[in-house]
Amino acid sequence: MSHPVLRVQGLGHRFEGARDGAWAVREAGFELHPGEVLAIVGESGSGKSTLLNCIAGRLAPAEGQVLYRCRDDREIDVHRVGERERRELSRTEWGFVEQQAHEGLRMNVSAGANVGERLMGQGERRYAALRDTATRWLARVELDPARLDDSPREFSGGMRQRLQIARNLVTRPRLVLMDEPTSGLDVSVQARLLDLIRLLVGRLHLSAIVVTHDLGVARLLAHRTLVMRQGRIVEQGLTDRVFDDPQHPYTQLLVSSVVSA
Amino acid sequence: MNGYNFAYLDEGTKRMIRRALLKAVAVPGHQVPFGSREMPLAYGWGTGGIQVTAAVIGQADVLKVIDQGSDDTTNAVNIRRFFARTTGGRTTERTAEATIIQTRHRIPERPLTEAQILVYQVPQPEPLYKLEARRRETLKLHAFAEYGLMNVKLYEDIAQWGRIDTTYDYPVLVNGRYVMSPSPIPSFDNPKMHRMPALQLFGAGREKRLYAIPPWTDVKSLDFDDHPFRIEPQGHACALCGCTASYLDEILMEDGRTQWTCSDTDHCREQQENRA
Numbered sequence: 134m135s136h137p138v139l140r141v142q143g144l145g146h147r148f149e150g151a152r153d154g155a156w157a158v159r160e161a162g163f164e165l166h167p168g169e170v171l172a173i174v175g176e177s178g179s180g181k182s183t184l185l186n187c188i189a190g191r192l193a194p195a196e197g198q199v200l201y202r203c204r205d206d207r208e209i210d211v212h213r214v215g216e217r218e219r220r221e222l223s224r225t226e227w228g229f230v231e232q233q234a235h236e237g238l239r240m241n242v243s244a245g246a247n248v249g250e251r252l253m254g255q256g257e258r259r260y261a262a263l264r265d266t267a268t269r270w271l272a273r274v275e276l277d278p279a280r281l282d283d284s285p286r287e288f289s290g291g292m293r294q295r296l297q298i299a300r301n302l303v304t305r306p307r308l309v310l311m312d313e314p315t316s317g318l319d320v321s322v323q324a325r326l327l328d329l330i331r332l333l334v335g336r337l338h339l340s341a342i343v344v345t346h347d348l349g350v351a352r353l354l355a356h357r358t359l360v361m362r363q364g365r366i367v368e369q370g371l372t373d374r375v376f377d378d379p380q381h382p383y384t385q386l387l388v389s390s391v392v393s394a
Numbered sequence: 395m396n397g398y399n400f401a402y403l404d405e406g407t408k409r410m411i412r413r414a415l416l417k418a419v420a421v422p423g424h425q426v427p428f429g430s431r432e433m434p435l436a437y438g439w440g441t442g443g444i445q446v447t448a449a450v451i452g453q454a455d456v457l458k459v460i461d462q463g464s465d466d467t468t469n470a471v472n473i474r475r476f477f478a479r480t481t482g483g484r485t486t487e488r489t490a491e492a493t494i495i496q497t498r499h500r501i502p503e504r505p506l507t508e509a510q511i512l513v514y515q516v517p518q519p520e521p522l523y524k525l526e527a528r529r530r531e532t533l534k535l536h537a538f539a540e541y542g543l544m545n546v547k548l549y550e551d552i553a554q555w556g557r558i559d560t561t562y563d564y565p566v567l568v569n570g571r572y573v574m575s576p577s578p579i580p581s582f583d584n585p586k587m588h589r590m591p592a593l594q595l596f597g598a599g600r601e602k603r604l605y606a607i608p609p610w611t612d613v614k615s616l617d618f619d620d621h622p623f624r625i626e627p628q629g630h631a632c633a634l635c636g637c638t639a640s641y642l643d644e645i646l647m648e649d650g651r652t653q654w655t656c657s658d659t660d661h662c663r664e665q666q667e668n669r670a
Contacts, residue, residue, distance in 0.1 A: 216534070216538075221538075242525075242546055242547075243550060243553055245549070246546045249546070249549055253542040254541075254543070258545070258617075259619050259620050260552055260619075260620050
């Protein structure tokens, strides 16, 4: 079996000023293998996003480690390396899809410039090549390539989310972190976006972590699911097993409280 | 002038500015913070440039001040008079005679020498400002030389206008390291900054930043391989001196017609004298 691409060990985070003993995340640990999609589910305030931000290097955890195995097979401690290296990782080997597309996009430049930014950051200085790549990526995320020079402000929520995905995947990252990528979209748009994400993740052999409060999203995308409650991981396992045969009382409650149409 | 120190600023302030300038020269193109003082002039009128000039000017210096290439606009006249009164030193309108030239929006046409200092008035020192408004973030982008964002702006120009549409304050890479705003000079002047024999100092009063290009430093205008930086020819000759190689201003005449003349008035005078 291949080495895990990501190992999270004993991760804990407490926000400054939180009352004694209140941890946003406590003793979180898991591994992520190449090509694997992991869902983190739980109610609001359960620490999902905090955990994701710690993994992404955006928050410095109070304890524990995040170990990432790079393309060149070096394993690095994300919070031990310097900020320069961490930033480089996050714009080359990683992608981050924000819940609010406008936070992950540059809203005052065109769709093409949004897709090209990471490439330019890696030193691409040929305008024609940038446009070619951006055009191809728009098509891949099922956006009309004719809208290359349009502003994302003119895009609908679903289109913006697609653009954000293209912008992240253009440099072929190995690990993509997604924070509620489909919430805030209407149901039919959600379904198409989920299909697209599933397709791209499979085709590009990405490893991904998807934070979601929607069990349907986890069921559809994730190989494995991790259930969080009050900052702790209460259950983790294969997605089908977790949802069909939940062990922890909280997971049982979560699964049984899904409203089915 | 009684009660005022030489060149208006007190010696402690001048020393502080000189220290910042030394640092700026040592790290070409890097913005150095400094304690900008209240000057007897509104922000936006050259308070940064004046403070730099005040810190470097000496008894033997000859000062020239230009605004848009001209020695006789309000801003230029007032700053020149300010230093004439506070230093008692000589001023000039001739580029060749000056040892310090304070400028707004132009570089003189006549090539400068190692014996001269060019002081720029800078409204916005941060070249990334329009794309990334958070100062904390731009500091990091500079520190880690993450300049992909700068090309996003140029990309956007070409996508929208078919060419790089930035015609002034065109960003440059200094000494292969820092991306720098050249202040709102026309891109026509950018090539003059490259390996210039004179010391170039930049002062932004409101933004409290100084930066510098030491003599003979590489200054490259940013571009794409397949859309290289170039100067758009203006397609006119100066109506007064006939020069076709200088930067021209379009002047509206009383009868409603327009006339193109050299923006650098001293250069225009020299050309006319040479012709006569």
